[in-house]
Amino acid sequence: MAETINQKQNFLKGIIKENPIFVMLLGMCPTLGVTSSAFNGLGMGVATAFVLLMSNVVVSLVKTQIPAKVRIPAFIIIIASFVTVVEMILEAFVPFLYEQLGIFIPLIVVNCIILGRAEAFASKNNLLSSAIDALGMGLGFILALTVLGSIREILGSGSLFGASFVHEDANTFILFILPPGAFIALAYLTVVFNKLTSKTS
Amino acid sequence: MSKKESTFINMVVSLLLITLISGLTLGFVNDLTLEPKAKAKLEKKVNALKLVLPTFDNNPVEDMKLVKSETASDSVEIYPAYSKNEFVGAAVIGSTNKGFSGLVKIMIGFKPTGEIENVVVLEQKETPGLGTKMAEPKFLQQFKNINIASYNLKVKKDGGDVDALTGATISTRAFCDATQMAYDAFIKNNSSLIESKN
Numbered sequence: 001m002a003e004t005i006n007q008k009q010n011f012l013k014g015i016i017k018e019n020p021i022f023v024m025l026l027g028m029c030p031t032l033g034v035t036s037s038a039f040n041g042l043g044m045g046v047a048t049a050f051v052l053l054m055s056n057v058v059v060s061l062v063k064t065q066i067p068a069k070v071r072i073p074a075f076i077i078i079i080a081s082f083v084t085v086v087e088m089i090l091e092a093f094v095p096f097l098y099e100q101l102g103i104f105i106p107l108i109v110v111n112c113i114i115l116g117r118a119e120a121f122a123s124k125n126n127l128l129s130s131a132i133d134a135l136g137m138g139l140g141f142i143l144a145l146t147v148l149g150s151i152r153e154i155l156g157s158g159s160l161f162g163a164s165f166v167h168e169d170a171n172t173f174i175l176f177i178l179p180p181g182a183f184i185a186l187a188y189l190t191v192v193f194n195k196l197t198s199k200t201s
Numbered sequence: 202m203s204k205k206e207s208t209f210i211n212m213v214v215s216l217l218l219i220t221l222i223s224g225l226t227l228g229f230v231n232d233l234t235l236e237p238k239a240k241a242k243l244e245k246k247v248n249a250l251k252l253v254l255p256t257f258d259n260n261p262v263e264d265m266k267l268v269k270s271e272t273a274s275d276s277v278e279i280y281p282a283y284s285k286n287e288f289v290g291a292a293v294i295g296s297t298n299k300g301f302s303g304l305v306k307i308m309i310g311f312k313p314t315g316e317i318e319n320v321v322v323l324e325q326k327e328t329p330g331l332g333t334k335m336a337e338p339k340f341l342q343q344f345k346n347i348n349i350a351s352y353n354l355k356v357k358k359d360g361g362d363v364d365a366l367t368g369a370t371i372s373t374r375a376f377c378d379a380t381q382m383a384y385d386a387f388i389k390n391n392s393s394l395i396e397s398k399n
Contacts, residue, residue, distance in 0.1 A: 036331070066215050069207035074219050081223035085230050092237035095245065100333065102326040103302060177331060178368055 007132050014136025020113045021144035021186075022193040027113040031145060032182040034104045038161050041149025042142065043097045044104060047090070049138025051082045052114050056134035058082075059122040075118045076109070083108045113141060144189075151185050152176045245323070246308075250280055253310030253319040255289045257282035268390050277386040281394045288313055291394055294323070295383030300375040302326040305335075307376065309383045313391070316348045320380070325372075332372030340366055349384045 020026045030048065035041040058078050066074045087105045090098040098105070108114070117137055122130040153159055156176035158166030166172065175181045205211050243262075250261050261280035268277050280292040290313060296306040305325045310318035322336035334340055343364055354377050355361020356370055365373040 036328075062219075065205060066219075067205045067207040067211045070212045070216055074216060077216075077219050077223055081227055084227055088230055088234045088238070092234035092241060095241045099325070174367055 007129070010129060011132050011136040014133065014138070015140040015143065016197055018137075019140045019144060019193070020137055021141060021148075022190050023197075024113075024116075025190075026116055027111045027141070028186075030104050030107060030111060031148065032179065032186065033107075034101060035145055035149040035152055035182060036177045037153040037157065037159075038146055038150040040100055041145035041147075044101055045138075045142030045145040047086050047101070047105065048108050048111060048114070049134075049142055051079065051086055051108055051111075052117060052138045052141070053131065053134040054082045055079045055114055055118055056122040056130040057127065059118045060125065060127045060130035063123045071123065072115075072119070075115060075123075079114050079118070080109045113137060148182075148185055148189060151189070152181055155185075156181060249308045249321045249323060250282075250292055250310075252321050253292050253308055254280075254282040255284070255310075255312070255318060257284050257289060259283045261292065266390070266394075268386055277383070279386065279390060279394070282310075288394055290318055291387060291391075293383035293387045295379035295381075295386075296324075297375050297378040297382065299371075299378055300325060300327055301332050301369065301371045302328070305372070305375045305379055307379045307383070309380060309387075311384070311387045314348070315350060315384075315388060315391070316346055317344050318346075320344050322376075327369065327372045332366065332369040334366050334369065335372055335376050340364075344380070349381070350388075354381055354384075 014020065018024055021028075021031055027048070030044055034044045055075070055078050059075055062074075062078075083106060086108070087098075090101075090105065117134060121133045125133070150160055153161075155173045156178075158164060158172045173181070176185060205215070247262065254261070259282065261282050264281050264283075266279045266281065268279055275296075278294040281288065282290050282292070290311055292308050292310045294306060294308050296304060298304055303326055305327070306323040307320055308323055309320050312318055320341050322341075325333065325335065327333050327335065353361040354363065356363050356365045356373050356377065358365060358370060359374070361377070363373060363377055
């Protein structure tokens, strides 16, 4: 296996060609669950990207030491440890965000993107490539969640990052804060995203 | 790049090592964040007390009383407030497990007459963007200066007087539940609170 990966491509693929949300459609649970506002989407994206980076780095470092038959439980323990660390740090230093995200922080453990990258990439590639892969994927995830959260917040609450631009009692599309709105917004975003990217490639 | 053989001993050793390291790391981070976590919680409590109580000159956190309540499984925390040795009100923690995602914990400030001074939400795990709106002033406004003795503390859908949060009726019901619990505890202990400072 030729170990020469173009690092720029490696980084960019997570954002565009293999965007975890719009192209691979992985990790839908937090994506649909927490993106009722732009801030929540951004917070969730950053927390997940951090766990993804750390787990990719560690998995890449210990990949030769883990017997193939127990690699999945080993990866899960590594991921769960980092998620718990993130949870404790958020609770101690950003209690506001900790309360907003609630149950979705521990659920980062079962986010398929993280285990997927550990299994499909970090366990086969060196440290640098794995870290860059995680950064690209993480950034793609953050962007997707923030865009989705922004659109739902604009339509559903008439505000963006908490800054309201409609009258307090204005009728907004409350549907977009509710779960069905998440599916609708995500579907249209995926269509738009794939339309745009198919033109450039 | 050769992987380790999947022999029994290799599997046991590698899993043991990983769990050991992760356990130690978690313990270390837990120790590290224990103090900031407690500090953040206390700060939140003091800020909440200042919000729900009229001006006071004692330390409600030190004067806190634990009382038994029939409706709550746990004992109820009451923070009495005094100004110049006169009882000016008390903050009561009301909680319920009937929220959309479990625990809802609120702090309510009562005037000595039983009217609500103000309410803040301390803990909740409701749906972001829907149930979480219970912590916003727009919702809490309606409880100011009401006396539950002459108020139907139920969601309008259930024939009461409370405007429910859009898309979060269950969260609103839980909120009313917690409020009722706090009110019951306050009324039961109101007289003893007035006397205790003398």
